[in-house]
Amino acid sequence: MSFRSFDIDSLDEDILAQDELFVFSNGVEITPENASNNVKTKGIEVRNQLTRGDTANALITAIESPPYGVHTIDAKDQNTKIVMDVLNSIKATDIPSLVKLLSREQQDILMKYIYRGMSSPDLYNSTVLLNWHEKLTEVAGVGCIVRVITDRKTV
Amino acid sequence: MIQIYGWIDPKNRSWILKSEPKPVLGHRPIFRELLPAASNTLRPYLAAVRSTLTAALCVENFSSQVAERHNNPEVEARLSSSEVVVNPLTISRNKHEKVLIEPSVNSIRVSIKIKQADEIERILCHKFTRFMMIRAENFIILRRKPIIGYDISFLITNFHTEQMYKHKLVDFIIQFMEEVDKEISEMKLSLNTRARTVAESYLLQ
16 A cells, blocks of 8 residues: 555656756756846946936846846846836837837847836836836737746746 | 927816817916826726737647646646746736736636725725626636735636637726726715715704
């Protein structure tokens, strides 16, 4: 009768674990410390660009190479804050032209950040994010949202 | 260029729209700040929910990987760590109104948090959603229990999308979100009116 107490699922070779999901979707592991440092340097650069008034490049720097990973939670929070600062400081009339400048990957990453911001409405301004979402969907289409839904590399 | 939406005629106390004949001296312009503020975020909020729902409703038949010859809605059956359940998305209008969409390969779960400003609205909302959830079978896509933190939840599976039009399902959910707010305000108004008449007739005795 001891076979009833075996955990047969742990012996199954085909089982996919949570961390393996990230690796199989072409994710590269960065250590949490490296990721935090990268995000800090990125934050300084974005702030400089914003004070200069260079909003287009500030947006692109903020969303380029996000700290993907299973354990890089602090870096992700930091990066989200930086992106939200940039989004809040861009005027509503500039949004369509800026969004058209982005490449498809950048649009996908921007959409991920918009949803990430909307999941904490007490921290970030939802009205601004809704506006960005509308303009981005007009340009990038519903396919952008599908790619955000299915990408295992979460922001 | 400051946007003017119309003019206010202070003598007649009326609003004159921009399309109507030119205003007279003494009319005050209506700036955006004077417009009723609530509708500002409603339209982009519903548009965002519509586009996200359209994207998430790409579901197909998928048999259970755990039990043979079984077919379960994977969003209900598995944790988010499985490969068949994908990233959940939140669309929020403010702290008190949001929609959570959890898609998976063969089903999606849509949870709505309805705006409840005070105690009366909270009670009314709870009773209203409970009324509907008891009759969830007739609703087809309604879930009997809402997800924790939300007021009402829908579960849409591939079988529903095979029988019903996807764009109509999305239209239904958007219309539901609009109407439920109206219904609760109407109920609150009629409740207050009834209470006032009852109190008056009692005190006049």
